[in-house]
Amino acid sequence: MTTTQQMLDERYGRHSARRRRWTLGIIVGVAAVAVGLFAWMTVAGALDDVDVDATGFHVVDERTVTIDFQFIAPPGRSVACALEAQDTQHGIVGWRVVEYPASDEHSRAFQETVPTVAEATTGFVNSCWVT
Incomplete structure (x- = not known):
């Protein structure tokens, strides 16, 4: 990659494919934890219903x-x-x-x-x- 290409990538916020996969993995992980926590709270609350x-x-x-x-x-x-x-x-x-x-x-x-x-x-x- 040339220096001009690096400067353009930095200026316009382009990232490498590896960095995009890493960010996507973190987002998917956080979403999975949130869904699991919500499901557990729903089930735990229903167990004590009268x-x-x-x-x-x-x-x-x-x-x-x-x-x-x-x-x-x-x-x-x-x-x-x-x-x-x-x-x-x-x-x-x-x-x-x-x-x-x-x-x-x-x-x-x-x-x-x-x-x-x-x-x-x-x-x-x-x-x-x-x-």
């Missing part, structure tokens, strides 16, 4: 609501659920967090009582999570 369904509620009296619900959680992991009672204006009149010990069962059903400060018109499970 799916909950409220199956019913019953207003016992002015100060009590019972909530029937079931959840699907990873076996061998303890679970906590936040139960909520609301009035006609959707104001929270009762709240309770209940913790359940680990079990070998994948799906479990419960009925819990939530004390309220005023008469409730509904009761439901706000959320459940693995503890």
Whole structure:
């Protein structure tokens, strides 16, 4: 390669094929690591998911609501659920967090009582999570 050719390559940013392959290899490697990390985070997050369904509620009296619900959680992991009672204006009149010990069962059903400060018109499970 002549000196003029080298000067032109430097001026216009031309690189050798070897340098282009090296850069491309680094980019592909970083992309592969990023995709692998994203996949692992997605799978790891899904392993601890708790799916909950409220199956019913019953207003016992002015100060009590019972909530029937079931959840699907990873076996061998303890679970906590936040139960909520609301009035006609959707104001929270009762709240309770209940913790359940680990079990070998994948799906479990419960009925819990939530004390309220005023008469409730509904009761439901706000959320459940693995503890």
